[in-house]
Amino acid sequence: xxxxxxxxxxxxxxxxxxxxxxxxxxxxxxxxxxxxxxxxxxxxxxxxxxxxxxxxxxxxxxxxxxxxxxxxxxxxxxxxxxxxxxxxxxxxxxxxxxxxxxxxxxxxxxxxxxxxxxxxxxxxxxxxxxxxxxxxxxxxxxxxxxxxxxxxxxxxxxxxxxxxxxxxxxxxxxxxxxxxxxxxxxxxxxxxxxxxxxxxxxxxxxxxxxxxxxxxxxxxxxxxxxxxxxxxxxxxxxxxxxxxxxxxxxxxxxxxxxxxxxxxxxxxxxxxxxxxxxxxxxxxxxxxxxxxxxxxxxxxxxxxxxxxxxxxxxxxxxxxxxxxxxxxxxxxxxxxxxxxxxxxxxxxxxxxxxxxxxxxxxxxxxxxxxxxxxxxxxxxxxxxx
Amino acid sequence: xxxxxxxxxxxxxxxxxxxxxxxxxxxxxxxxxxxxxxxxxxxxxxxxxxxxxxxxxxxxxxxxxxxxxxxxxxxxxxxxxxxxxxxxxxxxxxxxxxxxxxxxxxxxxxxxxxxxxxxxxxxxxxxxxxxxxxxxxxxxxxxxxxxxxxxxxxxxxxxxxxxxxxxxxxxxxxxxxxxxxxxxxxxxxxxxxxxxxxxxxxxxxxxxxxxxxxxxxxxxxxxxxxxxxxxxxxx
Numbered sequence: 380x381x382x383x384x385x386x387x388x389x390x391x392x393x394x395x396x397x398x399x400x401x402x403x404x405x406x407x408x409x410x411x412x413x414x415x416x417x418x419x420x421x422x423x424x425x426x427x428x429x430x431x432x433x434x435x436x437x438x439x440x441x442x443x444x445x446x447x448x449x450x451x452x453x454x455x456x457x458x459x460x461x462x463x464x465x466x467x468x469x470x471x472x473x474x475x476x477x478x479x480x481x482x483x484x485x486x487x488x489x490x491x492x493x494x495x496x497x498x499x500x501x502x503x504x505x506x507x508x509x510x511x512x513x514x515x516x517x518x519x520x521x522x523x524x525x526x527x528x529x530x531x532x533x534x535x536x537x538x539x540x541x542x543x544x545x546x547x548x549x550x551x552x553x554x555x556x557x558x559x560x561x562x563x564x565x566x567x568x569x570x571x572x573x574x575x576x577x578x579x580x581x582x583x584x585x586x587x588x589x590x591x592x593x594x595x596x597x598x599x600x601x602x603x604x605x606x607x608x609x610x611x612x613x614x615x616x617x618x619x620x621x622x623x624x625x626x627x628x629x630x631x632x633x634x635x636x637x638x639x640x641x642x643x644x645x646x647x648x649x650x651x652x653x654x655x656x657x658x659x660x661x662x663x664x665x666x667x668x669x670x671x672x673x674x675x676x677x678x679x680x681x682x683x684x685x686x687x688x689x690x691x692x693x694x695x696x697x698x699x700x701x702x703x704x705x706x707x708x709x710x711x712x713x714x715x716x717x718x719x720x721x722x723x724x725x726x727x728x729x730x731x732x733x734x735x736x737x738x739x740x741x742x743x744x745x746x747x748x749x750x751x752x753x754x755x756x757x758x759x760x761x762x763x764x
Numbered sequence: 765x766x767x768x769x770x771x772x773x774x775x776x777x778x779x780x781x782x783x784x785x786x787x788x789x790x791x792x793x794x795x796x797x798x799x800x801x802x803x804x805x806x807x808x809x810x811x812x813x814x815x816x817x818x819x820x821x822x823x824x825x826x827x828x829x830x831x832x833x834x835x836x837x838x839x840x841x842x843x844x845x846x847x848x849x850x851x852x853x854x855x856x857x858x859x860x861x862x863x864x865x866x867x868x869x870x871x872x873x874x875x876x877x878x879x880x881x882x883x884x885x886x887x888x889x890x891x892x893x894x895x896x897x898x899x900x901x902x903x904x905x906x907x908x909x910x911x912x913x914x915x916x917x918x919x920x921x922x923x924x925x926x927x928x929x930x931x932x933x934x935x936x937x938x939x940x941x942x943x944x945x946x947x948x949x950x951x952x953x954x955x956x957x958x959x960x961x962x963x964x965x966x967x968x969x970x971x972x973x974x975x976x977x978x979x980x981x982x983x984x985x986x987x988x989x990x991x992x993x994x995x996x997x998x999x
Contacts, residue, residue, distance in 0.1 A: 385881045392878055399866060656862050659824055660876040661852030661927075664845060753844070755824040758862065 386673075389666065393673040403646070408682050410639050411738065415686025416693075418632050419730055420703060423694045426722035436607065440474070440578035441587050443605045444594060453600075454573035461577070463597045469582045469590055475574030477560055479567040481532035485522050489555045490530065492563040505542050510559045513538040517546060518553035530556065533568025636734060640741040647671075647745040654750050655757025667750045668743060675742040683735060687727065694718075769835050770962050771798040771821055771931060773989075776830035778816055790816050792987040794830070800930075802979025803953050803963040805972060807992065812984045814966035815859055818933045821964060822856050823847040834931065852880055855924030857934035861916055865909040869900055869919055872908055873926045880927055890926050897952065898922040913940040921949055925956060932956055932963045938972055950975040 397404045444464070446455040457475035464473035477492035508514050513528055526540040536558075544552035564571065579594075581587060587606040595602055654667055662670075693703045695718070750757070776794040790813040798804040798821075808814050819825045821832055823839050832840040839850055855876070863872055870891050877887045895901045898918045908916060917940045924932055934953065938946040946969065954977030957963045965972065966984075973981070983992035 388878050388881075388884070388887075392874075395871070652862075653864065656864070657875065658848055659822065659851060659854075659856055659862075660879070660923075661848065661854070662879045663848045666879050751844070753824070753826075754848070755819055758824070758858075 386669075389669050390673050390677075393670055393677055396670070396674055397677060400646075403642075404678055407639065407642065408678050410635065410642075411679060411682035411734070412686045412689075414632050414635050414639070414734055415683055415730055416689050418733060419687050419690035419726060420693050422726045422729055423690050423718065423722075424703065426726055427694060427718040430719045430722050439607060441581040441584055441607050442579040442591070442594065443476075444577040444579065444598070445575075445603045445605070446598075447601050447603050452603075454569050454575065455577055457572055457574040457577075460574070460598070463599070464577060464579055464594065467590065467593045467597050469586055470579050470594070471582055472580045474578045476576050476578050477563045477567070477569065478575045479532060479563070479569075481530040481556070481566055483519070483528065483530055483556070485519075487554075488519065488530065490532070490563055490566055491555055491557055492560040493557075504545070508538075508541055508557055508559055508562075510561050511537075511539060512541045512559070513562075514542040514544060514557040515540055516544050516552040516555045519556065528556065530566055532566045534565055536562060536566045538562065632733075636737055640737060643675075643738070643741045644745050647749050649761075651749060651752075651757045651760035655754045655760065658750065658754035659758060664747065664750050668746050671742050671746040672739065675739055679735065679738055683730065687730065770800050771964065772796070772833040773821075774831045774833065776820065776832065777828045778813070778820060778825070779828045789828075789987045791820070791827075791989075794987075794989045796982065796989050798962050798964050798980070800960055800962045801957055803950075803957045803965060803977055804980040804982065805978045806964065806966045806982045806984055806989070807968055807973060808966075808984035809968070813987065814984055815935050817984065817989075818856070818935050818964065818966050821931070822854050822933050823851055824856075852876075852927070853930040855927060855929035855932045857920050857924045857932075857937050859935040859939075861920040863908045863916055863920060863923075866907060868905050868907055869911070870895065870904040872919060873923050876923060876927045890928075894922045894926040897925075899948075914942070914945060917941060918945065918949070921952065925952065928959075928961075930961060932961050934963070934965045934967075936967050936969070937965060938967065938969045943971065946971045947975075950977055953977070 444455070444460070446453045446460075455475065460475060461473045464470050479490055480487050481490045482488070505514055515523065515528065519528075520540070520543045523540055528538045528540055530536050530538065538556075538558060544555065544557075558566070563569075564573075567575065569575070581590065584607070587608065591604045591606065594604055657667060658664075693699045773794050773796045776791050776796075777789060778791040779789050794817070806814055806817060816825065820827055820840070823832070823842075827840055830840075831838050834850070834853075837850075839847060842850065864875070867875075873891045873894055874887060877890060882890070891904075892901070895904055898921065900915065900919060900922065903911065903915065908919065911919065917937065921934065921937055924934065932953065937953070938949050941949060950972060953963050953965060954975075957977070957979070967973070972978070981992045982989050
């Protein structure tokens with residue numbers, strides 16, 4: 380049985396051994412840190428984008444129905460549309476929505492009378508805009524001067540900006556202007572009984588494809604139906620692209636890992652006579668393996684945590700987050716992303732499996748393989764003079 | 765079976781597998797008993813196999829035939845993992861000293877103590893005592909590579925003795941010493957033997973051969989070990 384004091388002695392001696400080869404071990408730390416940083420950044424970003432989209436889509440309706448005519452999109456009669464939708468089995472909570480596209484100071488914007496896609500807890504700090512007021516997305520807020528926003532659609536309107544959507548909602552709100560229902564109707568040219576579209580939730584979400592024919596037949600005018608899958612398409616496209624980037628990042632990372640493992644093996648071979656000496660003085664194979672593993676952990680654990688912390692900062696904290704987003708997406712403007720606990724755990728497990736285990740396995744197996752030789756052979760492996 | 769204390773060689777044979785000695789055996793049918801409480805001196809010409817005998821006694825090499833018994837235990841038959849643990853009872857002075865040059869004097873003495881599961885204060889006490897005994901206290905923090913040959917050899921002996929081992933095996937322990945230090949080393953080894961250790965010294969140094977503290981003199985010649993009582997005059 381090994382007492383805790385023995386582990387303490389081994390840990391102290393491991394630290395001394397690291398100090399003996401400071402340059403080599405600093406290089407090992409930097410290599411591991413860089414490797415963890417690169418891989419974790421790609422994984423954090425991919426996980427965070429996924430989590431952000433999932434959170435935003437959770438609040439989105441299952442199906443959106445829009446009325447169309449020969450001229451394209453047309454306002455929908457709100458009460459009649461609700462009655463028609465309710466007749467279709469499986470439809471719950473049909474809600475007329477007021478929204479449309481207006482021209483702002485820097486181009487087109489999305490005007491909404493209710494930012495339903497934003498989770499309630501994120502909206503809590505915001506006061507709903509009264510007539511003449513507006514709440515705007517982060518991207519827009521940066522470009523507005525004197526808190527005055529001039530919008531033009533069917534009519535023109537001058538609004539006072541009273542708030543900004545929270546940063547975590549940027550993915551869905553970056554170009555959104557939230558106004559009162561009265562202002563939205565005026566701006567978009569809608570009559571009091573009209574809405575822009577009808578948002579529907581389904582009793583069974585998986586029926587979103589099957590129910591579309593029944594819905595189309597239930598309305599007395601032609602409609603265009605958009606389901607959640609279509610909304611999620613952009614997310615999947617981006618997620619696929621990011622997964623591809625993560626794979627591309629991992630290829631040189633795996634080569635770097637191979638070099639690190641080669642370094643461990645070479646280092647082990649260069650110290651054969653030292654290990655033979657220790658064996659001749661009563662160190663057991665177990666002691667030597669402990670020594671090497673503790674050394675690897677003293678270098679590897681700080682490298683792992685520094686790499687993860689740096690990757691986390693690079694993804695979630697500006698201005699580094701902006702640079703990372705630029706790198707990961709090739710210049711596309713990106714929202715502030717969120718990461719849930721599962722995402723963190725998954726990323727840490729992936730890093731442990733991809734980098735931690737091969738590194739520790741290389742240390743362990745190389746040491747066991749070397750010290751299992753006869754001590755006399757090890758003692759004679761190199762010159763003592 | 766009677767329990768024999770000390771180190772015992774029974775019909776010990778050793779050949780290098782690669783024909784290093786031109787097919788001639790290094791050791792052949794060696795029967796010897798190295799008792800506790802006395803210093804056993806093995807002499808012989810260079811290349812006679814003295815170092816090989818010590819390495820066999822220390823469990824660093826396996827005999828081609830025959831056995832090495834330590835305090836009634838057949839250590840040469842044991843698998844590697846058992847012998848490494850048993851080696852904690854062995855203090856070995858190598859002919860090439862095998863010191864770690866970039867470590868300090870005190871750290872070299874620490875190396876055999878770490879696997880012995882001692883606390884730091886006990887290790888520190890043992891190191892201080894051994895440094896004082898070897899006359900190296902003032903050099904405790906110096907890297908070994910800065911020491912002279914004689915100082916290095918005294919350090920190698922101190923490292924073998926620092927854990928108070930049961931078996932002390934010394935290969936040419938006085939080769940780089942002046943007469944005073946050679947006598948001091950002989951006293952150290954005799955003192956360890958008096959405290960109950962089994963001390964086997966291989967040397968062709970006539971100063972050791974003529975020391976009073978030697979309990980048993982053996983001659984290794986033509987691969988066999990024979991008692992030798994002759995005391996030689998210094999050259």
